[in-house]
Each structure stands twice: as C-alpha cells, then as structure tokens.
Amino acid sequence: MQNDPLSHGLWETTAPPAPLTSPLAGEVKADVAVVGCGYTGLSAALGLAEAGAKVVALEAVEIGFGGAGRNVGLVNAGMWALPSDMLKALGPDYGERALALLDNAPAAVWETIEKHRIDCEPVHNGTLHCAVGRAGVAEIEERARQWGERGAPVKTLDGGQAAARIGSSVYAGALLDMRAGTIQPLAYARGLARAAIAAGAEVHTQSAVRAAERTGRVWTLSADAGSVAADWVAVATDAYGGAPWPQGRREQIRLPYFNFATPPLSADLQAEILPGREGCWDTRMILSSFRFDRAGRLVFGSVGALRGTGLAVHGAWARRALRKIFPQIGAARFEAQWYGMIGMTKNAVPRFHRLANNVVTFCGYNGRGIGPGAVFGRVLADHILGRVAEKDLPLPVTEPDTPALAAVRETYYEAGAQIAHAVGGWV
Ligand SMILES: Cc1cc2nc3c(=O)[nH]c(=O)nc-3n(C[C@H](O)[C@H](O)[C@H](O)COP(=O)(O)OP(=O)(O)OC[C@H]3O[C@@H](n4cnc5c(N)ncnc54)[C@H](O)[C@@H]3O)c2cc1C
Numbered sequence: 433m434q435n436d437p438l439s440h441g442l443w444e445t446t447a448p449p450a451p452l453t454s455p456l457a458g459e460v461k462a463d464v465a466v467v468g469c470g471y472t473g474l475s476a477a478l479g480l481a482e483a484g485a486k487v488v489a490l491e492a493v494e495i496g497f498g499g500a501g502r503n504v505g506l507v508n509a510g511m512w513a514l515p516s517d518m519l520k521a522l523g524p525d526y527g528e529r530a531l532a533l534l535d536n537a538p539a540a541v542w543e544t545i546e547k548h549r550i551d552c553e554p555v556h557n558g559t560l561h562c563a564v565g566r567a568g569v570a571e572i573e574e575r576a577r578q579w580g581e582r583g584a585p586v587k588t589l590d591g592g593q594a595a596a597r598i599g600s601s602v603y604a605g606a607l608l609d610m611r612a613g614t615i616q617p618l619a620y621a622r623g624l625a626r627a628a629i630a631a632g633a634e635v636h637t638q639s640a641v642r643a644a645e646r647t648g649r650v651w652t653l654s655a656d657a658g659s660v661a662a663d664w665v666a667v668a669t670d671a672y673g674g675a676p677w678p679q680g681r682r683e684q685i686r687l688p689y690f691n692f693a694t695p696p697l698s699a700d701l702q703a704e705i706l707p708g709r710e711g712c713w714d715t716r717m718i719l720s721s722f723r724f725d726r727a728g729r730l731v732f733g734s735v736g737a738l739r740g741t742g743l744a745v746h747g748a749w750a751r752r753a754l755r756k757i758f759p760q761i762g763a764a765r766f767e768a769q770w771y772g773m774i775g776m777t778k779n780a781v782p783r784f785h786r787l788a789n790n791v792v793t794f795c796g797y798n799g800r801g802i803g804p805g806a807v808f809g810r811v812l813a814d815h816i817l818g819r820v821a822e823k824d825l826p827l828p829v830t831e832p833d834t835p836a837l838a839a840v841r842e843t844y845y846e847a848g849a850q851i852a853h854a855v856g857g858w859v
Contacts, residue, residue, distance in 0.1 A: 434493065437769075438739075438771060441502075441770025442725065442768040443616060443619070444501070446619075448623075451495075451625055453637040454636065455639045455656070456636040456659075459661065460634070460658065460659070462487060463487065463663055465662040466487060466633075467490055467653070467665065467667045467677070468668035469489055469491035469497075469635060470501075471500050471624065472795075472808055473669075474489065474621060474624035475805060476668060476813045476816075477666075477813075478544075478631055478809075480666075487628075488660045489633055490660065491638075492640035495621055495637060496622060497672070498772075499670065499672065500618070502618075502770060502772030504713075504721050504733055505616060506559055507541050507615055509538050509579075510535060510537075510579065511534060511782070512798045512800060515582065517780070521779045521780075522781060529826040530781075530782075533807050535579075535582065535584060535611070537806060540803065540806045540807050544624070544627075545620065548624075550626075552615045552617075553619065553726040554615050555613050555709045556613040557709050559612035559712065560597060560608055560712045561607040562594065562603040563603055563604045563607070564715050564716050568603075568605070572605060576588045586607060587608050588608075599705035599707070599760070600758055606712075614711040614724075615802065616725065636655070636658075640656070641655055641676060642656070643675075644676040649663055651663070651664075651665050653665065663790060664816045666792060667680065667791060668812070669681065670684075670775055670795045670801070671775030679785065680783070680832065682832065683795075684776055685776045687842075687845050688737035688771055689733060689772060690771035693732075694761070694765060697729070697761065704760060706722075718735045718852050729767070732750055732753070736771070738771045749856070751764050774798070775797070777796040777798060781798075781827075783795055783830055786822075786829050792815065811826060
C-alpha cells in the first residue's frame with residue numbers, strides 16, 4: 433500500500449483483491465458514519481448494515497491499512513492480561529462480561545469467515561504459547577489454570593510434547609489453546625469489507641475524515657471531496673487514528689512489531705515444523721512469534737521497527753534466532769518483511785469511550801485485535817442500534833488516559849528492541 437513494501441509485506445502480496453471502492457464524493461446522509469476500516473469499523477459496519485441501518489464507512493487510506501493489514505494473524509482468545517488481571521482492572525461485573533465476550537471472540541471470527549465465505553486462509557488448529565525457561569513454564573501454567581477454571585479448551589504441554597508439535601527443542605513447554613488459530617489478516621479485513629458492502633454498507637477509501645461538526649442531532653464528517661451527515665459516529669481508528677478524534681490513539685503507547693517471511697519451505701521441513709499448523713508466540717518480554725501461511729512460508733516476528741538501522745539489525749537477528757529455534761532450516765532467506773504499530777494501554781485492558789454525544793469508540797486491544805475487533809465491533813453496532821444499553825456494555829465508559837512521556841517511551845521501546853536484537857541471539 434502506498435508503494436511501501438514494508439507496511440503490509442507478504443499479506444498484501446497474497447491477499448485476494450479488495451472490493452472496488454472509491455473516495456467519498458458529495459454530500460451523503462446516513463444513520464451511522466463509521467470512521468476507520470479495520471476489524472472494528474468493518475465489523476460494526478457489517479452488523480449495522482445487516483440490521484438495516486444506512487451506514488457509511490470512511491477509511492483514510494485502504495481497507496486494512498492499520499493494524500488489520502499488518503499483524504501476525506494469530507486469532508487469540510482473551511487478552512494479553514490474565515483473567516485475574518482483567519477482573520482486577522474492570523471489577524467483577526464488567527470483568528466477567530468482558531472475559532465472556534473475549535473467551536468467545538475467536539468463535540465469532542471463525543463464524544464470520546464461514547458465514548461470509550471469506551477467503552483468508554483460516555486454520556482453526558489452536559495456538560501454542562511457548563514457554564521459555566522455568567519462568568515461562570510458570571506463566572503458562574497459571575494461564576492454563578485460570579482459563580481451565582473457566583472451562584476453556586486449554587492444556588499445557590511438557591517440553592517433549594511441545595518439541596514434537598513445534599519441531600524445535602528450545603522450549604520448556606507450551607500452552608495449547610484450541611479456541612485459537614491463524615488467518616491471513618489483510619484477506620480477512622478485505623473479506624469483511626466485501627461482506628459489509630454486500631449487506632448494504634457504503635465503504636469509501638482514500639477518504640480521511642478531516643473534521644467533524646454537530647448541528648442539532650446531526651454530525652457532519654468532512655473528507656477531502658465529500659461529507660457524511662449522520663446521527664451516530666462509530667470511531668474505529670485505534671492506534672492509527674488522528675484528528676478529529678485522536679484520543680484513542682493518544683492514550684496508547686505504540687510498540688513496533690515486525691515480521692519476516694521465508695519462501696515456502698520444503699515439504700520435509702513443513703512436515704517437521706508445526707505439522708499441526710498452530711500459530712505460536714513465546715513468553716519472553718521481547719517476544720517472538722511464528723506461524724505458517726497457506727503456501728508454507730514461515731512468518732517470524734518480534735518487537736521492533738524496520739526503519740533506519742532497524743531493518744538491518746532486526747533482519748540479522750531474525751536469521752540468527754531462526755537458526756537457533758529451527759536449525760533444520762539452515763541459513764534462512766526472507767522474501768518479505770514489514771512492520772506496524774501495536775497500541776498498548778496503561779493496564780493492558782481495552783477501552784470504551786463516549787468521545788462526544790453519539791460518538792463512540794472501542795480501542796486499545798494491546799496486540800490482540802482480531803477477535804476483539806470482531807466482538808467489540810458487533811457490540812458497537814448493537815449499542816448504536818439501541819440493543820445494548822450503555823450500562824450493559826462489556827467495558828465501562830471511561831475518559832481517555834493521557835500517558836506520561838508517551839513519545840519518550842515509544843522511542844525507548846523502539847531503540848531498546850534494536851539494542852536487544854543487535855547484541856543478543858535468541859537465548
Ligand atoms: C505488527 C502487528 C502485529 C499484531 N499481531 C496481532 C495478532 O497476531 N493477533 C491479533 O489479534 N492482533 C494483532 N495485532 C493487533 C491488531 O492488528 C489490532 O489490534 C487491530 O488491527 C485493531 O483493529 P481496528 O479495526 O480497531 O484498528 P486498525 O486495524 O488499526 O484500523 C484503523 C483504521 O482507521 C483508519 N483511520 C485512521 N484515522 C482515520 C480518519 N481520520 N479517517 C478515516 N480513517 C482513519 C486507519 O487508516 C486504519 O485503517 C497486531 C498489530 C500489529 C501492528
């Protein structure tokens with residue numbers, strides 16, 4: 433997108449084409465305007481259109497331009513935060529509601545893909561949270577205990593069992609979560625857009641909302657060549673947002689995350705590495721992730737931005753790390769590389785904000801946006817349709833945070849990841 437192979441990398445090369453869209457032109461009236469065409473905005477637009485509302489979704493660049501088109505494609509349940517931490521942060525009522533919704537978030541993604549026949553390489557074979565050392569084992573055991581008590585289909589694997597599934601002996605164990613799996617993330621976003629359009633939504637790309645004004649009950653959102661007048665606005669811009677509602681973006685610390693993709697591995701290597709095609713990430717603080725795509729490319733990622741010296745530093749690290757984890761691959765080559773920004777909130781819990789009268793947003797998924805985008809997008813639609821009262825939402829209404837020294841911390845994380853990868857191997 434925008435002639436930048438480092439923005440969406442492999443996903444842009446292998447996704448089916450986006451549905452045909454055009455920039456917003458002239459004055460349009462709608463019941464609801466959606467700002468941002470990632471998972472949240474498109475899921476909201478789909479839900480609204482299916483309920484018969486007139487919905488116009490505006491995207492600044494292209495469908496999936498934000499996190500939706502750049503991520504690893506791990507369809508996870510729950511959040512990064514443990515269930516106990518979610519309950520602590522949200523209290524028992526909201527905490528239980530949010531956990532129930534997020535427990536089922538992957539199921540919502542699989543159902544949507546099936547219902548709308550979205551061609552996005554879905555693999556519902558579980559994920560493996562790979563334990564590094566004894567601290568890693570303790571972490572996955574606690575996660576397994578907490579989700580197991582809630583009836584989730586999770587189990588821990590010992591080092592030997594993990595090695596057999598992963599094709600690597602570097603991990604001390606793994607947590608297998610059968611709710612989860614992998615998708616081609618940009619293909620899923622494009623498929624959601626196609627489904628929303630088929631349900632009656634108007635989707636306009638190259639249509640950044642520049643300004644918003646309210647007259648009486650009606651909001652008028654202006655883009656370069658047109659405007660939308662609507663009673664409700666769903667803001668779904670998350671970590672890629674800006675004016676006129678930058679609050680959701682500002683309250684998140686943006687953590688860069690990159691991916692490298694190998695060419696398709698040989699049939700022998702594919703039979704040895706992840707024969708069950710689970711998606712994987714590990715328990716280290718500067719974590720790594722890996723998964724296959726449909727063609728058998730290994731997609732390997734970690735924290736860092738592929739810009740400036742980062743491109744060479746992280747590329748060299750990725751080669752060293754892959755050699756350590758999967759020595760059977762030999763010297764890895766990469767045919768694609770890309771990166772994006774993950775938005776992190778102060779307590780690792782997502783947010784619901786009422787930004788103004790009839791202007792609502794969910795944001796702050798902390799690196800877990802595929803499942804949450806699906807279910808929070810639907811809740812956004814249901815709230816606007818009057819089906820879910822504000823008091824019954826899965827998250828409380830809060831004021832956007834303003835984290836201290838956000839820009840300094842972002843620079844520190846980007847530089848810190850580069851230093852860690854420059855001096856370190858994988859262990
Ligand atoms: C590198 C990376 C790896 C990740 N890995 C995973 C993973 O494996 N699993 C997982 O679940 N999550 C992962 N995530 C997180 C996930 O991608 C995000 O949480 C998710 O994309 C958020 O969806 P969204 O629809 O809320 O926002 P986004 O997908 O970011 O979409 C926001 C959209 O709003 C648009 N926009 C912004 N301002 C305007 C405006 N003024 N007018 C119109 N449009 C506007 C942007 O262009 C953008 O397209 C990852 C993220 C990154 C960056």
